[in-house]
Amino acid sequence: MPGLEDLYREIILDHYRSPRNRGELEVPPATRTEGFNPLCGDEVVVYVQMDGDQLDEIRIAGQGCSISQSSASMMSAAVKGRTRAEIEELTRAFKAMMSIHESTLEGGEEVEVEAPTADLGDLAALQGVVKFPVRIKCATLSWNTLAEALGGDRDDRAEAE
Amino acid sequence: MSTDPLDVATVRKDFPILGREVRGHRLVYLDSANTSQKPQAVLDAITTYYERSNANVHRGTYLIAEEATAALEGARAKVARFIGADRARQVVFTKNATEALNLVAKAWGRAHLREGDPVVITELEHHANIVPWHQLRAEVGIELRWIPVGPDGHLDLTDLDRLLDGAKVLSFAAMSNVLGTLTPVERLVAAARRVGALAVIDASQYVPHMATDVAAWGADLVAFTGHKMCGPTGIGVLWGTEEVLDATPPFLSGGEMILNVTKEGFTANELPWKFEAGTPPIAEAVGLGAAVDYLSGLGMEAIREHEVALTGYALRTLADRFGDEVVVHGPSEPAERGGVLSFSVGDIHPHDLTQVFDERGVCVRAGHHCAKPLMKVLGASATARASLYVYNDTDDVDALAEAIAAASDFFAP
Known part of the structure; x- marks a missing residue:
């Protein structure tokens, strides 16, 4: 049985208590995108300022639980200064980590998931979330919002659970 | 204690x-405000119905079909007695309270409300008593007004007269599902009466917990759900006065809700079946009847x-x-x-x-x-x-x- 320590790793609590890149950016030149988690009413606002193909600045506003807030904080640190392609790759890797459990839920068996090619760094601490299916949406909220901000489609699989 | x-x-x-x-x-x-647990008596009633009397209702010409019909209508009579309704035909079975409130907004509302008609609700409503009215605003152009909630969690009725001026509907929860606040039902119904507004009560959180007397409330319509009062999911209730229910067109349509169908049109069935299109939730009604008996037994x-x-x-x-x-x-x-x-x-x-x-x-x-x-x-x-x-x-x-x-x-x- 997964315990609380699997979910609330120390690094997650650290990002929750001291969130990185918290705040707002001037719109324009930045864009502002809102995301909602209908389950718990969490709300994340992602401000993004691009410099050509590169994400120059990012700020996170809104409110939410420790999982959604720490995921947003880690995401902001991970994507800052990266190119669009790199962010997409990182997003895919993060989603792959999160969707392991969804696959097993559907199929009933462990499903081989394409190994993420991007280095997730601190974000790997969120791996434990997959053992708590209702919290996956908390962890993916900021990522879906960032994808929307960058003009990509939101991944509705994570939303539709 | x-x-x-x-x-x-x-x-x-x-x-x-x-x-x-x-x-x-x-x-x-x-988490009983979300859904209650079910006593053995309710589980047994549902199982016994399926094991002994399962058949479709209102059309069978054999013994078990008569039993199924009697079980459904018996449950309706029990619910009517439980809430102080004068007659069983005032009790319409729906899927849940949300469907009951949608019936009010969409069937009664579409038939009786026009652009600019004020509908008054409160800030402590469940989305089920908000979103159908939002939809009606988009569709018909009603004006939605809100009775505020004060810092003490009670409705702030200071501006009630102004809010109700010209109102066609006052729809409110008898108990808040978030704060537990009991609202002044009689006072609000009386205020609605004074301006000729339809008085609608969302009693989903009230009926499971307190003796309910819809006749004493004097409202036009009261909605609640079975699964919060020891009954199964999939069954709710809309109680209404016959005057208002008669003046409400059918909501969903198809079998069961008709007296006659021709190529030219249809004649709606009598109350309450006019609002119960398709095969109703029979076992669920039986379960709700048993739940009402159980709660009455406790008092x-x-x-x-x-x-x-x-x-x-x-x-x-x-x-x-x-x-x-x-x-x-x-x-x-x-x-x-x-x-x-x-x-x-x-x-x-x-x-x-x-x-x-x-x-x-x-x-x-x-x-x-x-x-x-x-x-x-x-x-x-x-x-x-x-x-x-x-x-x-x-x-x-x-x-x-x-x-x-x-x-x-x-x-x-």
Whole structure:
């Protein structure tokens, strides 16, 4: 049985208590995108300022639980200064980590998931979330919002659970 | 609480699910405002119906079909008696309270409301009594007005006369699903009467917990749901006066709700079947009938007394043990509220709180409780909500307090 320590790793609590890149950016030149988690009413606002193909600045506003807030904080640190392609790759890797459990839920068996090619760094601490299916949406909220901000489609699989 | 009018230890034995363990702990179920647990009598009634009398209703010409019809209509009569309705034909079975309120907005509303007609609701409504009116605003152009909620969790009726000026509908909850606030039903119905507005009550949180007398309320329409009152999911009720129900066109249409169909059109069935298109939830109605019998057996006055006492115990326990760290929203006086306790623990997000609770087998809802406009008034995006019912006792409240202490320790900065 997964315990609380699997979910609330120390690094997650650290990002929750001291969130990185918290705040707002001037719109324009930045864009502002809102995301909602209908389950718990969490709300994340992602401000993004691009410099050509590169994400120059990012700020996170809104409110939410420790999982959604720490995921947003880690995401902001991970994507800052990266190119669009790199962010997409990182997003895919993060989603792959999160969707392991969804696959097993559907199929009933462990499903081989394409190994993420991007280095997730601190974000790997969120791996434990997959053992708590209702919290996956908390962890993916900021990522879906960032994808929307960058003009990509939101991944509705994570939303539709 | 030696003076508890309910013998909770005995009541608990009626609910098989309370005997199970979750995550190595006894199940501490504090989410009855969301859905209640089901007593054995309800489970048995449903099983017996399926094992002995299952057939479609109102059309069979054989014994078990007659039994099924009698079971459905018998359940309707029980529900009617339970809520003080004059006649069973005033009781319309729906899927849930949400469908009942949609019926009101979409069938009665579309037929009777025009552009600019004011509809008055309150800030403490469940989304089920908000969103259908939003849709009607988009469709017909009604004007939606809101009775505010004051800092004490009660409706602020200071501007009631102005809000009701010209109103065609006043639709409100008899008890808040977030704050537990009991609203002044008689006063609001009387105010609606004075301006000729339709009086609609969402009694989803009220009927399971307090003796209900729709005739005494004097409203036009009352909606509630079965699964919050020991009944199964999939069945709700819209009670209405025959005058208003007769003036309401059918909502859903198809079989069962017609007297006659030709190539040119149809004639709607009589009340209440006019609103019950298709094969109705027969087993669910039977289950609701058994639930009503069960609650009547305990006695609604005893249930209310038990919950007031337990709510008082919970409010005292949380205040004594946690002081300002735990904030309980809503009225502070147990007699003015139901056993619904929305609370915050310091800065801990409710979703994180209930994660820790779950480890200890304590079931509490976290979130906006389908009442986002009210959450905005409270200045919170979410709360944790513990809600009490017939099978809860002081041990459950103590387990909640222990769980709060554990969460507080875990998330201590």
